[in-house]
Amino acid sequence: xxxxxxxIGQSAAFQDAVERxxxxxxxxxxxxxxxxxxxxxxxxxxRLHRLSARWDRPYVIMNCAAMPETLIESELFGHEAGAxxxxxxxxxxxxxxxxxxxxxxxxxxxxxxxxxxxxxxxxEYGEVTRVGSSRPIRVDVRIVAATNEHLPALxxxxxxxxxxxxxxxxxxxxxxxxxxxEGDIEVLATYFGQRMAAVVGWxxxxxxxxxxxxxxxxxxxxxxxxxxxxxxxxxxxxxxxPEKPVDSLSFDPFASPWQPVHRTAAKTASAPTSPxxxxxxxxxxxxxxxxxxxxxxxxxxxxxxxxxxxxxxFNQKVAAEALGLSYDxxxxxxxxxxxxx
Numbered sequence: 001x002x003x004x005x006x007x008i009g010q011s012a013a014f015q016d017a018v019e020r021x022x023x024x025x026x027x028x029x030x031x032x033x034x035x036x037x038x039x040x041x042x043x044x045x046x047r048l049h050r051l052s053a054r055w056d057r058p059y060v061i062m063n064c065a066a067m068p069e070t071l072i073e074s075e076l077f078g079h080e081a082g083a084x085x086x087x088x089x090x091x092x093x094x095x096x097x098x099x100x101x102x103x104x105x106x107x108x109x110x111x112x113x114x115x116x117x118x119x120x121x122x123x124e125y126g127e128v129t130r131v132g133s134s135r136p137i138r139v140d141v142r143i144v145a146a147t148n149e150h151l152p153a154l155x156x157x158x159x160x161x162x163x164x165x166x167x168x169x170x171x172x173x174x175x176x177x178x179x180x181x182e183g184d185i186e187v188l189a190t191y192f193g194q195r196m197a198a199v200v201g202w203x204x205x206x207x208x209x210x211x212x213x214x215x216x217x218x219x220x221x222x223x224x225x226x227x228x229x230x231x232x233x234x235x236x237x238x239x240x241x242p243e244k245p246v247d248s249l250s251f252d253p254f255a256s257p258w259q260p261v262h263r264t265a266a267k268t269a270s271a272p273t274s275p276x277x278x279x280x281x282x283x284x285x286x287x288x289x290x291x292x293x294x295x296x297x298x299x300x301x302x303x304x305x306x307x308x309x310x311x312x313x314f315n316q317k318v319a320a321e322a323l324g325l326s327y328d329x330x331x332x333x334x335x336x337x338x339x340x341x
Contacts, residue, residue, distance in 0.1 A: 007043065008191055009184040013176040024171045025051035032168055033146040035175030038226030041146040044173060048144050049102040057101030062094045065107035072115050074131050083132025095128045095139045102142045109149035109160065120164045143168060178224040185216050192229045196236040209247025214299060219251060255311055302337040309339065
């Protein structure tokens, strides 16, 4: 499945962020993109480049978190042959590669203070100096940076340079998490579902059942759109009746009654030996304002039952033991919520 480059969503919060990015793209100024993991920071950064006057020039991406502190300055600014052990030849850095275009610095908050100092000079004066050289090189680069950290708080903790933050924050685009994008969860789920249905060879898209839709809306989505895509694609792949609406979601692919016991935990507490001895899985309680208490409680109870049954391989007796219920009680609860199929 090809890399996603389009924006999908109808909520006002999401549309406002995209519109702000479109406006900022035309100005040749640094932009910070802030957001939780999986909210689409990379897509916003690419939009800032594609809608700018630099659209036909290089777009260079560097993930600061993926670079050891000892190499990040060499990656950014380049190095001369013999500058350090292993530097057998001269190499241009990312700034030189992006000359005339855009440099996207992902995970900016992980950059060391030393690298921040050199980055400040590059942004302030448009000059970089390769490691092992004393000759500055002029570059024309627009900086777009992204992070999931609150940078002003890092400044207060002396973990990020205040002067660099001032220089980079001409515009700050903060992306809303999926849980705040009203109406977008079902839109995105349908889009990912239709695409995955085509991949696995379904002739028609049956849609989602009411149980799956309720689970989507009740989940907190800490991984945002990236997590949603994984959950939906996994649900399509595991659904064996393409004639019926998809009505079962698995949020945790690691959930299993036979998952390995963590050795450290085993030393401090006796490990459960069966699903019934394991604590019940932590379901996500309803979030936001609750206007129907009984309905919210019923939905939460149904989610707990559904998660426990899946974890116990749909063995009602084992699930009853895991929840501290009798066999008759769990049968009644499953029938009440339509889960005894």
